Amino acid sequence: MDDKTVVVRELVKDFPGVRAIDHLSFDVAPGEIFGIVGPDGAGKTTIMRILAGVLPPDAGAATVARCDVVGDPEGVKHLISYMPQRFGLYEDLTVNENIRFYADLFGVRRSDREARAAELLKACGMSEFRARLAGKLSGGMKQKLGLVCALIHTPRVLLLDEPTNGVDPVSRREFWAMLYSLAGQGVTVVNSTAYLDEAERCHRIALLHQGRLLFCDSPARLKSRLQGSVVSIVSSEARRIRDALAAADGVSSVVLVGDALHLFVDDADRRIRDLSARLIGNQIPFDEIVRVTPTIEDLFVEAVRKDSAHPAP
Amino acid sequence: MIERLRQILVKEFIHLFRDKHARFSLIVPPLLQMLIFGYAATYEVNRVSTAVLDFDHSPESREFLERFSASSRFQVRYILQNESQITSLLDHRRVVLVLQIQPGFAELLRKGRTAPVQAVLDGTDSNTALIAAGYINQIATRFAQDYQLQLADRLRPALMTFAPRIELQERPWYNANLEGRWFFVPGVIGTVLLVTVITLTAFAVVREREIGTLEQLMVTPISPAELIVGKTLPFLLVGLATVIITAIAGTLWFQVPFRGNVFVLLLGTTLFLSSALGVGLLISTICWTQQQSFSLAFFYVTPAIMLSGFGYPIASMPHALQLITYLDPLRFYLVVLRGTFIKGVGLGVLWPQMLAMTLLGSGALTLATLRFHKTLD
Numbered sequence: 099m100d101d102k103t104v105v106v107r108e109l110v111k112d113f114p115g116v117r118a119i120d121h122l123s124f125d126v127a128p129g130e131i132f133g134i135v136g137p138d139g140a141g142k143t144t145i146m147r148i149l150a151g152v153l154p155p156d157a158g159a160a161t162v163a164r165c166d167v168v169g170d171p172e173g174v175k176h177l178i179s180y181m182p183q184r185f186g187l188y189e190d191l192t193v194n195e196n197i198r199f200y201a202d203l204f205g206v207r208r209s210d211r212e213a214r215a216a217e218l219l220k221a222c223g224m225s226e227f228r229a230r231l232a233g234k235l236s237g238g239m240k241q242k243l244g245l246v247c248a249l250i251h252t253p254r255v256l257l258l259d260e261p262t263n264g265v266d267p268v269s270r271r272e273f274w275a276m277l278y279s280l281a282g283q284g285v286t287v288v289n290s291t292a293y294l295d296e297a298e299r300c301h302r303i304a305l306l307h308q309g310r311l312l313f314c315d316s317p318a319r320l321k322s323r324l325q326g327s328v329v330s331i332v333s334s335e336a337r338r339i340r341d342a343l344a345a346a347d348g349v350s351s352v353v354l355v356g357d358a359l360h361l362f363v364d365d366a367d368r369r370i371r372d373l374s375a376r377l378i379g380n381q382i383p384f385d386e387i388v389r390v391t392p393t394i395e396d397l398f399v400e401a402v403r404k405d406s407a408h409p410a411p
Numbered sequence: 412m413i414e415r416l417r418q419i420l421v422k423e424f425i426h427l428f429r430d431k432h433a434r435f436s437l438i439v440p441p442l443l444q445m446l447i448f449g450y451a452a453t454y455e456v457n458r459v460s461t462a463v464l465d466f467d468h469s470p471e472s473r474e475f476l477e478r479f480s481a482s483s484r485f486q487v488r489y490i491l492q493n494e495s496q497i498t499s500l501l502d503h504r505r506v507v508l509v510l511q512i513q514p515g516f517a518e519l520l521r522k523g524r525t526a527p528v529q530a531v532l533d534g535t536d537s538n539t540a541l542i543a544a545g546y547i548n549q550i551a552t553r554f555a556q557d558y559q560l561q562l563a564d565r566l567r568p569a570l571m572t573f574a575p576r577i578e579l580q581e582r583p584w585y586n587a588n589l590e591g592r593w594f595f596v597p598g599v600i601g602t603v604l605l606v607t608v609i610t611l612t613a614f615a616v617v618r619e620r621e622i623g624t625l626e627q628l629m630v631t632p633i634s635p636a637e638l639i640v641g642k643t644l645p646f647l648l649v650g651l652a653t654v655i656i657t658a659i660a661g662t663l664w665f666q667v668p669f670r671g672n673v674f675v676l677l678l679g680t681t682l683f684l685s686s687a688l689g690v691g692l693l694i695s696t697i698c699w700t701q702q703q704s705f706s707l708a709f710f711y712v713t714p715a716i717m718l719s720g721f722g723y724p725i726a727s728m729p730h731a732l733q734l735i736t737y738l739d740p741l742r743f744y745l746v747v748l749r750g751t752f753i754k755g756v757g758l759g760v761l762w763p764q765m766l767a768m769t770l771l772g773s774g775a776l777t778l779a780t781l782r783f784h785k786t787l788d
Contacts, residue, residue: 150630175632186619186627190429191422202418203631 103128103255103286104149109158111144111309118144119155120309126288126302129281133300133317134290137398141309142290143183146259149288150180163254163286176204179253183260185244189233193224196232196247204251211250218246221279222272238269245276256280258289262296274299294397305401312401320397326350327366328392329373331359333384342380343373353399360390362400415633419641423615427645437649441603441657448599449665452722453591456542460506462489464497469517475528475554476510484546497531507533508543520558585753593668596661597748598721600654601741604680605687606712608650612691613704615642616783621700635784643688650684651677658752670755679747679761682768686740689775696782715741740771 104126111119118141126132134142147153149162151171160167163177187196194215201211219225222242227235232243241261248256256277262270277287281301289300297303298317305312305320313320333339336359340352343361348369351362363369366389374387392400427433461479465472479485488506491497500506511529519526530547532540556576586593619625628638654676661667690711698704717723718732719741725733736742743764750756750764758765 152626152629172632172634175630178630180630182623182626184623186622186624188422188426188624189622191425195422195425199418199422200631202414203628203633205414205632 101128102126103130103163104132104288105159105161106145106149107159109145109148109155109160111141111148111153111155118309119148121158122306122309122311123158124304124311124314126286128286129284130302131277131281131287131289131300133297133303134288134306135292135294135297135303136290136306137292139308140306142292142306143259144309145306146180146182146257146288146290149174149255150178150257151175152180176251177253178255178257179248179251180257181244181248181259181261183263185241185247187232187240187244187247190231192229192231193219193235193243194228196243197250200247201250206251214250214252215246218249218276221276222246236266236269238265238273241265242269242273242276245273249280253285255286255288258287260290260292262291294392305398307398307402312398321392326362326364326400328390328396329361329363329366329370330355330386330388330390331361331373331377331384332357332386333359333382335382335384338380338382339377339384342382343376346373346376348372351399351403353396355396360396360399362392362396362403416637416641419633419637420645423641423645426615427611427649437607437653438656441607441653442660444603445596445599445657445660446664448595449592449661452595452599454538454542455591456539456546457484458486459484459508459539459543459546461485461487461508461510462491462497462500462506463487464491464494464509464511466514467512467516471517471520471558472512475512475516475551478550478554479510482546482550484543501531501533504533507536507539508547510547523562592665593753594749596665596667597752598745600657600661601683601719601744601748602716602721603657604650604653604683604744605715605741606708607653608646608684608687609691609694609712610705610708611646611649612643612688613694613698613708614701615646616692616695617698617701617704620695635780639692639780639783643692646688646691647681647684650687651680654680661752667752668755669752671751672757675757675761676747676751678758679744679751679765679768682765682772683740683744683747685772686768686775689772689777689779692779692783693775696779715739718742719745721745737767738771740768740775743767743771 102125104124106125107123109119109122110117120141122141122145124132134145136142144153148155148160149167151162151167151174154171155168162174165173165177167174188199191199197215198211201215206214216225219228222245224239224242224246227239232240235243245261262273265273277289281287289296291297300317302314302316303320304314331339334357336354336357339359340354343349343359344352346369348364349361350364353360353362361369361373370387370389374384377384377387427437463476463479465476476487480487485508489496489500491500491509494511497509497511500509509531511531513527513529516526516528528551530544532544534540583589616625619628658669658676662669691708694704694707694711698707718725718728718736718739720736721741725736725742728736746764747761747768750761754760
């Protein structure tokens with residue numbers, strides 16, 4: 099356990115009327131990119147804030163880079179960088195001034211600062227924007243500048259709360275390239291997201307649901323563990339379809355996603371024929387029935403179903 | 412620690428001076444208010460629009476009315492013929508005063524009896540009416556005196572040597588010509604300072620909350636104490652600069668004297684600003700948007716000015732209200748301002764005000780700091 103940079107043990111946090119974090123435990127190794135994955139309200143931001151030392155937990159223990167988050171929240175702040183969903187940039191300060199401000203807050207030496215800023219700005223393709231006001235940057239560039247500010251003091255652990263929300267694909271790719279290079283240098287990255295494609299870029303992920311850990315492993319193992327595939331049916335009679343097919347052979351769960359139904363099945367290609375025959379037999383109209391890649395929501399519903407069917411071992 | 416603080420100060424000053432709008436609002440409104448108050452704020456009443464209605468048509472009534480035409484306080488605009496004209500003139504605000512002399516005015520005077528003169532005043536503006544009534548009284552008294560002397564002189568010249576009289580000799584100290592400006596200009600410095608510093612401080616913190624940088628600052632190693640000092644010190648400096656600029660403008664432009672010690676004024680200003688910064692910080696801990704903080708700042712500033720003695724004498728207020736004025740730092744600061752500008756007094760006289768502002772300031776700052784800590788969690 100000594101070699102882990104983030105250790106979370108039986109963490110509990112209650113808000114009035116809600117248990118936001120429910121006996122959560124996990125470890126993160128140095129140089130690992132760890133994804134905390136879950137829908138809105140799963141407790142992602144809460145765990146991030148606890149790890150950043152700004153929110154004291156009600157029970158349990160957490161250490162970040164061997165520093166006790168609960169006992170010494172101020173000590174943690176020198177070792178980490180926390181980037182909330184919207185990084186707090188000063189829009190009337192230039193790129194350079196924002197970097198300088200955060201560098202000084204963390205006590206970065208002036209000589210180190212310039213070299214590090216140049217290196218980070220180059221890595222995210224922003225070298226030519228140093229004199230631009232932060233308010234005049236695009237959404238993706240703002241987020242990259244946030245990352246530059248967060249990294250200016252070379253943290254041991256980087257906490258990112260849904261960092262690529264609303265960021266264009268190109269900036270997102272550069273963003274991830276920076277994360278991989280950081281991880282290569284031994285920085286531990288804890289990254290929360292609600293999107294599966296983001297989660298898949300992580301080395302390991304923890305699925306979070308109502309503050310509880312459902313699953314913690316690599317994305318590939320998550321997919322293989324949740325065997326099966328998803329069939330999507332588009333129809334104006336979604337409710338009737340749900341009632342008709344919920345108990346059909348090979349269907350383990352049915353979720354309403356927008357105007358479509360997602361059915362978790364053991365074998366999509368075989369079941370599509372059975373299911374469409376059944377709908378026609380029941381005279382329920384539908385526009386489309388296709389196999390789709392599971393969304394994080396589908397995986398979730400399936401994981402939650404399994405979780406409630408077989409209580410945690 | 413020092414480096415972090417320095418950097419926050421640098422950042423705050425960039426916020427203040429980079430924005431054209433912010434730069435403008437730092438310099439122009441204080442000077443503009445100073446100019447407006449310097450020229451417009453005065454209690455003197457001059458050129459009161461007057462109508463006269465003389466039913467007596469005697470030499471006495473004419474002489475009486477002439478004294479009004481001759482005075483710069485009154486401007487006789489209408490000579491009326493009958494009473495029905497009065498209402499319309501007052502309704503349309505053509506005149507503020509109607510003087511009416513009944514038939515038999517001279518008759519009564521000659522008999523040595525009391526002769527009535529009716530003065531109808533527009534009481535809508537009670538202050539002007541009150542002051543105008545005072546001037547009317549002065550003119551009427553002077554007229555009566557002169558008339559008595561004439562009468563006595565004619566009847567028994569020997570009596571004249573015994574006629575006792577009291578003559579009031581006014582010697583207003585500190586402001587010999589009773590210039591209203593000398594009263595208002597130092598006061599404006601206090602009110603401008605209060606408004607500027609409270610809104611700047613409240614906005615500076617609330618804005619960081621609004622754009623999300625406050626949460627960001629919390630995950631850096633900065634301590635709440637550093638943050639509070641970083642968030643208030645710039646506005647203390649801005650406040651001191653505002654006082655210096657407006658004081659120079661007031662003394663050069665309006666020739667208001669500055670007779671006291673600059674350092675006494677700056678000490679008083681610093682103590683006063685600690686209250687203003689505390690209140691601004693307190694507002695920022697209650698508000699989540701700049702709009703809220705603006706309306707709350709307004710909610711504080713208006714009564715603070717009303718109860719400060721800026722325009723209305725505290726001694727005339729009801730007792731309960733007078734007690735509340737002791738919580739108003741502006742009340743004490745105005746005494747320091749007027750004391751240093753007009754009277755030229757020093758700490759020997761002003762120490763009770765300095766002490767009161769120290770107490771109020773440390774109270775406000777302590778309260779604000781406690782609440783500030785709480786809202787950060």
